[in-house]
Amino acid sequence: MNHLAAEKPQHLYERVKQYLLDRMASGQLPDGSRIPSEYELMETLGASRMTVHRALREMSAEGLLHRVQGVGTFVRKAEPRSALLEIFDISEDILRRGHLHQSRVLRLEAFAADRDLAAQFSRRAGAKIFYSLIVHAENNLPVQLEERFVSPRFAPDYLKQDFTLQTTNRYLQNIAAPSEVEHIVHAVTADAQAQAYLEISPAEPCLLVERRTWTEAGPATRSRLLHPGHRYSLGSRYQPAQPRRGQMPSRD
Amino acid sequence: MNHLAAEKPQHLYERVKQYLLDRMASGQLPDGSRIPSEYELMETLGASRMTVHRALREMSAEGLLHRVQGVGTFVRKAEPRSALLEIFDISEDILRRGHLHQSRVLRLEAFAADRDLAAQFSRRAGAKIFYSLIVHAENNLPVQLEERFVSPRFAPDYLKQDFTLQTTNRYLQNIAAPSEVEHIVHAVTADAQAQAYLEISPAEPCLLVERRTWTEAGPATRSRLLHPGHRYSLGSRYQPAQPRRGQMPSRD
DNA sequence: GGTGCTAGGTTGTATATACAATAAGAGCGA
DNA sequence: TCGCTCTTATTGTATATACAACCTAGCACC
Known part of the structure; x- marks a missing residue:
């Protein structure tokens, strides 16, 4: 630290x-x-x-x-290009709006990774990987289904945590800030089970944020954050700084 | 082209x-x-x-x-996704992947704004606003439906441009860089007409990026960028700057 | 058979040098 | 005053060189 x-x-x-x-x-x-x-x-x-x-x-x-x-x-004024995705702790987001945040931990367990997943964590097939599945609600309405894979090397005590008290994100951030982060945003439809957890209709389009983090020691976490399209969106607003006079040559 | x-x-x-x-x-x-x-x-x-x-x-x-x-x-495999808030010029994005970019201009006209739209541009109802509707294709596959409202004060010659040669984005950037930008990302389903333009099925979830820009003189543009979910996603990958790790918000 | 060392290839950083490109200002002359 | 040129400051690109850091493969050795 x-x-x-x-x-x-x-x-x-x-x-x-x-x-x-x-x-x-x-x-x-x-x-x-x-x-x-x-x-x-x-x-x-x-x-x-x-x-x-x-x-x-x-x-x-x-x-x-x-x-x-x-x-x-x-x-130039620091461009918060990461403001949109850098923090992304759903509880902070909800609390900032003055709303009630609740987590329901559906699964929290270890399991043997198949070949693809193991490869993403630089392991052999069958290696142990931690897994959590959590629903986050804002004022009792589900707004995020959080599915997360965590390397035991990175967070050996992951399964012992109570994630109704502290979000996975915050816990993992406190272990070590990642050296590299990747976000991908998709528009998808949820599968039947996810629809049930989020209490949405089959036709509802969802935002899926895939987030992967690495530390110097290697891959750390991989998460899929699923949001009902009609209840949640991602946004950012910022002022790019400009030189006082003359227009800038578009792009440096 | x-x-x-x-x-x-x-x-x-x-x-x-x-x-x-x-x-x-x-x-x-x-x-x-x-x-x-x-x-x-x-x-x-x-x-x-x-x-x-x-x-x-x-x-x-x-x-x-x-x-x-x-x-x-x-x-490294180049996924069809744009850097989240950096470039956002679809043609640069496509060309960067070494693919063919084509634009089809469906509409390019002026019309009288209704009250809501006029308010967003700080005008009275009935004020003239420029409007364009363009489909962008990557290797002949539609990947973005771009709907854009532009203030005539900001870009008086907007309607005279040939946007198959130069994207609206690039043209507007060359007029003046915005002093403020807002992005909001939604997951939605497209309406019937948009489905036709993008050649997608009714069930296909789409990414909708709402983008608004301002200059010192006031509101400049408002756009809605609609992407088929299965063909396009937004992504970012970066290494957080060093001082950010474990940093406390300026207490000293 | 395993272990450790070495050599070679590849990328990473740092420096000195040279010249090109751009913009602002000084100076000058009509 | 206007317009022009020249100078100067600054950033942009290109090269040659040197050494450091890292990975792999092969080989000697135990």
Whole structure:
């Protein structure tokens, strides 16, 4: 548990990024302001221009900076492209609306993975994988069917938890933040059992969010979050930062 | 139609990318296969290793390739899905997969807005609003029905454009980047007409992305992007930035 | 047979250098 | 004042080089 925020990244170009992120966070480089030129950063940080350039180019691609050839590099308001899917803890979502959140744990068990599932967790067929199936309700109306596979290596005590008190998501986040996350959003129809759990009609289209996470040690979790289409949708709203004058060359 | 595809990228590292995309599209580099090493590409394409390396690193960051130090570089299967909130230009998405993109403009006209729509654009009922309805196809299969309302104040020449040559998205982006964007993702069933345009069955669940943009001058566009659920999904994959792990919300 | 070491191939990072492309401003002249 | 050119600052691309990190396969050794 790194209560110390400033663990130094290993690579130099990452330290350049970190340096700028820190200064942006501390307010020394506010939104829209111009940051030091590549040459200045080169001297300040003792890195070569190519290394500084790489760091800035990547931060530009990530939407954190905006660069204009011949002019300079500017701070762009952090683009919460992940706001839509980064957190995705259903209970927080519901509580934020001031509604009642309840979980019903339908299954919580270990089982032997078939070949496909085992392969996704980098195991041999038959390896033990934890499994949970939970219905989340908002004001007593089901809004999410959460099916989750968890690597025992990642969360050995998964089966001992009481997930009516704490969501799986929060529990797993507290073990270790993933180093990589993948989300895929589908529109599907639920199978008969899922329809029963969610108390919906057969014709109801559903949003299916497939979420997979990895840590440095390998695959950690795989989940399928099924939402009734008429009760739930995903949204985000944000302001991309813009340079004060002149229009930006569309895309960096 | 998409003469865009044949256009030679100007920069060398982009040509390296294009070379690989072409070979991936033509089947010479199937999903999962190993691509030539940096040294081999260096000799084949006459670029330096650093340039090849940059191209591969970027394609890896884009999710097109998978690289393992000490082993090699492999083609990662390109699923038909768009990066969730980053690009959202369907043609770029399709072309990036090396597929054929075609647009069919069904309607492109002005009409008098009813009260609700007018209110969204901060106008009085009866105000003139531009409207377009376009089907986008990937390899001759419809993948998106794009319905769009545009403020005449924002894009006065909207109706004069040929949107088979340039997507609405790209045209509007070139006018001015929005200062604010909102996305909402729903799961729905299409109405009869949309089913016909998308060539899907009545039971097929669809992803509906509602997108609204604003500029400093006020509301600019409002769109509804409808995707057949079995042909298209939205996805994102990323590595959370380092400082984010275990980070406490600015208490110091 | 197993174990450990080594060599070779591949990707990852860092640097110095060179030149190109772009934008803003200084200076100058009509 | 207007318009033009030149200079300067800054970012963008390309290359050669060096070394580090990592994986695999093969081989010697016990």
